[in-house]
Structure formats: C-alpha cells, structure tokens
Amino acid sequence: MLADPYSSDVRLFMMTLDIDQEKRTELKVRSRMEHDGMTGLLNRETFIARVSRILKNSTPPKRHALIMLDIDEFKKHNDQYGHPYGDQVIRETARFIKGFLRKTDLCGRMGGDEFMVFLNDISSEEEMIPRIDMFCQILKHPDGENGEITCSLGVVFYPRDGRTFQELYQKADTALYDVKRTGRGNYRIYSPDLKRKGEEEPGAF
Numbered sequence: 001m002l003a004d005p006y007s008s009d010v011r012l013f014m015m016t017l018d019i020d021q022e023k024r025t026e027l028k029v030r031s032r033m034e035h036d037g038m039t040g041l042l043n044r045e046t047f048i049a050r051v052s053r054i055l056k057n058s059t060p061p062k063r064h065a066l067i068m069l070d071i072d073e074f075k076k077h078n079d080q081y082g083h084p085y086g087d088q089v090i091r092e093t094a095r096f097i098k099g100f101l102r103k104t105d106l107c108g109r110m111g112g113d114e115f116m117v118f119l120n121d122i123s124s125e126e127e128m129i130p131r132i133d134m135f136c137q138i139l140k141h142p143d144g145e146n147g148e149i150t151c152s153l154g155v156v157f158y159p160r161d162g163r164t165f166q167e168l169y170q171k172a173d174t175a176l177y178d179v180k181r182t183g184r185g186n187y188r189i190y191s192p193d194l195k196r197k198g199e200e201e202p203g204a205f
Contacts, residue, residue, distance in 0.1 A: 033046075034046040036108070036109040038087060038090060038091060038094075038109070039090060039091055039094035039109050040094065040098075041094050041097070041098070041107050041108050041109045041115070042106060042107065042108035042109075043108065043109065044108060044109070044110045044111060046108065047106060047107075047108025047110070047116060047118075048108075048165055050106055050118075051066070051106060051118045051165050052164070052165045054118070054120060055158060055163060055164060055165060055168075058158065058159075058163075060159050062121060062158070062159075063121070063122050063123070063124065063125065063157060063158060063159070064118065064119060064120055064121065064122060064157070064158040065118070065119040065122055065125075065128055065132075065155060065156070065157050065158070066116065066117070066118055066119075066155070066156050066157075066158070066168045066169070066172055067116065067117040067118075067119070067132070067135075067153050067154070067155050067172065067187075068110075068114070068115075068116050068153070068154045068169070068172035068173060068175075068176050069114070069115050069116070069117070069139070069151045069152060069153040069154070069176070070112075070113050070114045070115070070151065070152060070176070071089060071090070071093055071113040071149065071150075071151055072149075072150045072151060072152055072184040072185060073184070074086065074089070074112070074113040077089065077146065081146060085146075086113075089113075089143075089149060090109075090113060092141075092149070093113075093115065093139065093149070093151065094107075094109065094115070096138055096139055096141070097115060097117060097139075099138075100117075100135050100138055101117065101119075102119075102120075104120045104121065105117065105118060105119050105120050106118040106120065116172075117135075125157050125160065125189075128157075129189075132153070132155055132187055132189075133187070135153070135187075136151070136153055136185075136186060136187045139151040139153075140185060150184060150185035151185070152176055152179040152180055152184050152185065152186060152187070153175075153176065153179065153186075153187035153188070154171075154172040154173060154174065154175030154176030154177070154178070154179065154187070154188055154190065155172065155175060155187055155188065155189045155190065156168045156171045156172045156175065156189075156190045157189075157190075161190050171190045172190065174190060174194050174195075174196050175188040175189060175190040175194060176188070177194075177195075177196065178194045178195065181195070
C-alpha cells in the first residue's frame with residue numbers, strides 16, 4: 001500500500017498467484033503414494049498408519065472391528081488360468097469390499113491376495129455378526145466355467161482382542177488360519193482357544 005503524493009488516496013498493489021494446478025498435482029502424487037495401483041485401495045503402509053492412529057486415539061467404550069481376508073486357493077487359480085485372470089479376480093474382490101463399507105471404514109490391500117478391512121466405531125460385537133456374515137456371502141460369486149470365487153475371513157474386535165494394530169493383526173491372522181484349516185469360504189471370530197500356525201496336530205492335513 002502506497003500513499004498517493006498528489007492526493008489523500010492510498011493505492012493498493014496486489015498480486016495473485018493461481019496454485020490450483022500445483023495443488024492438484026500434489027494431491028495426485030500423494031494419492032498414488034497412499035493407494036494400491038491395481039485396486040485403488042489403501043496400500044499396506046497407509047492402511048496400517050491410519051488404523052494405528054485411530055486406535056491410538058480410541059479408548060473404551062469405543063469399539064472397532066478388524067477383518068483380515070484372502071481369496072481362497074488364489075495361487076492355484078492364478079497358476080491355472082494365468083496372471084491376467086488373477087489380477088481381474090483381485091480387482092473384483094476389491095470392488096466388492098468397497099461396496100460393503102461405510103464412509104468411515106477403511107480397507108487396504110496388504111499384498112498379493114490379502115486384504116484388510118477396518119470397521120470404525122461399531123455399536124457392539126454381537127450386532128456386527130450378521131453384517132460380517134453378509135460380507136462373507138457378498139464375496140462369494142460365480143466365475144463362469146472356473147467355478148466360484150470365495151474368501152476366508154478372520155475377525156477381531158477392539159478392545160476385546162487387543163488395543164494395538166499388531167495385537168489385532170496377529171489374532172486376525174490366527175482366526176483366518178483356522179478358517180483355512182477347517183474349510184474355506186467362511187469367517188471365524190477370534191477366540192483364545194484357536195490354534196495358531198504351526199500348532200496343528202500331525203496329520204491334520
């Protein structure tokens with residue numbers, strides 16, 4: 001702002017800079033860094049970081065659910081029908097997962113055919129059972145001449161089964177393993193009596 005030497009007026013000089021394009025480019029780069037390129041879901045690192053942040057800021061009576069899932073016999077199908085087919089199955093599974101979630105929930109591709117879902121701020125464990133059962137059914141779908149695609153799910157709850165991501169992850173993995181051990185295409189809710197990997201009896205398979 002400068003005073004006009006010939007009057008009592010004050011002159012204002014202003015320069016504007018349009019940074020919309022720069023900001024859009026920055027957001028695109030950040031999105032590519034945080035999301036899985038094949039599915040559009042959060043990548044492993046971003047999913048863990050966001051869930052960990054929510055858990056850190058949560059205290060009972062807040063409740064959450066964490067679901068670990070993978071595609072049954074994916075390697076067999078991938079080897080038999082080829083990698084393009086396997087990629088398509090992964091993308092379709094991601095689409096079904098996204099269709100199931102609320103806006104406040106999170107989902108990520110952890111690698112390969114493994115996914116995780118975080119159901120944020122649930123009402124109770126008991127009321128989530130029908131919803132999880134419905135989710136398991138949604139993930140089952142016919143695949144033409146190749147039969148049926150199914151997924152196995154391991155389910156844990158905060159704070160009942162743990163208060164950190166690592167605690168919940170390990171127990172979800174145990175629950176998922178039990179589904180695989182006893183038959184696929186289903187879900188299992190963690191309980192302390194479930195066998196962990198390496199604890200099965202000789203000849204169990």
